[in-house]
Amino acid sequence: MSSFPSPRSSILNISPYVGGDVIPPGFTRCIGLSSNENPFGPSPFVKDVLSAEINKIHFYPNSNATVLRQEISNFYNIDPSWVLCGNGSEDTLHLLARTYASEGDEIIFAESAFGLYQIATLAVGAKPVVVPRENFKLSPEAILQKITPQTKIIYLDHPGNPVGNFLHKDDLLKLVQKIPSTVLIVLDAAYAEYLEGVEGYTSGIELVSEFSNVVMARTFSKAYALAGLRLGWIYANPTILDPVNRIRPPFNVTSLTQSAGIEALKDQAWVKKAMDHNAIWRPWFEREIEKLGLSFIPCYANFSMVNFSDKVSDVYQFLGKNGIIVRPMGAYNLPTYLRITIGQTHEMEELVSLLNKFYTQSV
C-alpha cells in the first residue's frame, strides 16, 4: 500500500473551479455567453503584433514587463514602479494572498463575490470571512464589523462579479479611511472600463497614492479582449509590491502577452466600440427580460444576472441545447440565477428569441 504526501489541509476545502469554458455533455458551444468575455475579440493591432512576435518565442520574456508597465503607466498617468503585471489578474490576486496572509489570518470578501477570493484565501491556509450583502449591495458597515486583529486582506470586487454593483466613490473613500492601515484593501476593478462615466463609480486609482494599503487590480481579459493570453496588473505603493515581486515567478507574463497588451492599449477606439455596444445592449437585454416578467440584479459591467426562479435549469438546458452557453450561479449561492454575458447583436437577438420561445412553449 503506498501512501501519498498530504497537501495543506485547507486546500482540500477548495471546490475545484468550474469555468465557463466547460461545455456540459449534450451541448454544442456556438455562442459562449458564460465568461464575461468581450465578444468582439481584440484589436487588429494585437493580431498583427502576435504574428510578428511568434518568431521570437525562443527567447525568454522580459521578466519585469518593462515596456508594458511603462505603457500602462503612460496611459493611466501613474508611476511604472507602482505597477506589477501578472498572468491574468487572478495571478496577482493569488500573489497578494501568498505575500500578505498565512495560516490563522483572516481575509474578508463579500457574499457572492468573485470565486477566486475564496480559493486564494484557502490556498494560503487563511480563514475566509464572508460579509453579507444588503439587497445585493456591499455594506461598508458590515465590512467594518468583520475586521479583527487577524484581518490581513479585504478583497472587494468593484464592480462585483457576479453581483455587479459598487460602492459610491464617497462611501468607498469613507470606508478606506476607517480601515486600519495594516489591512491590505484590494480593489478588483476588472470591469472598470465598462463603468467609464457611470455616476459615482471609481476604480479606486486615486486612492492608491493616498492610502499605502490600497491596491487596485486590473485585467486585460474584459474590455481589451485578451482573456486567452492572460494579462492583469496591480497598482500599489512600491513598498507593497516589493515583497510580491520577490515571490512572483519572473516570467509570469509571456512575451506574446506583453506585446499584445502594449498594442491593445494603443487602440482605444476599438475598446470604445465594445464599451458603446455594451452600453446599448445590456439595457436592451434587461428590457427584454422585463417584458418576459423576469427580474434581474442591476449590473454595470458586461453581463446580466437574471432570476429564472424554478425554471432556471430548464432555461439553462434549453439555451444550451440550442447552442447558447450561459453560467449557472449555484456555486455563488444564487441557484435561481443565470449570469449572461452581453454578446454581439445577433447573439443577443438569438438569445432573446430563444427565451421568448421557451416562455411561450412553457405556459
Ligand SMILES: Cc1ncc(COP(=O)(O)O)c(C=O)c1O
Ligand atoms: C471580478 C473579477 N476579477 C478578476 C477576474 C479575473 O480576470 P483575469 O482573467 O485577469 O484573471 C475576473 C474574471 O472573470 C473577475 O470577474
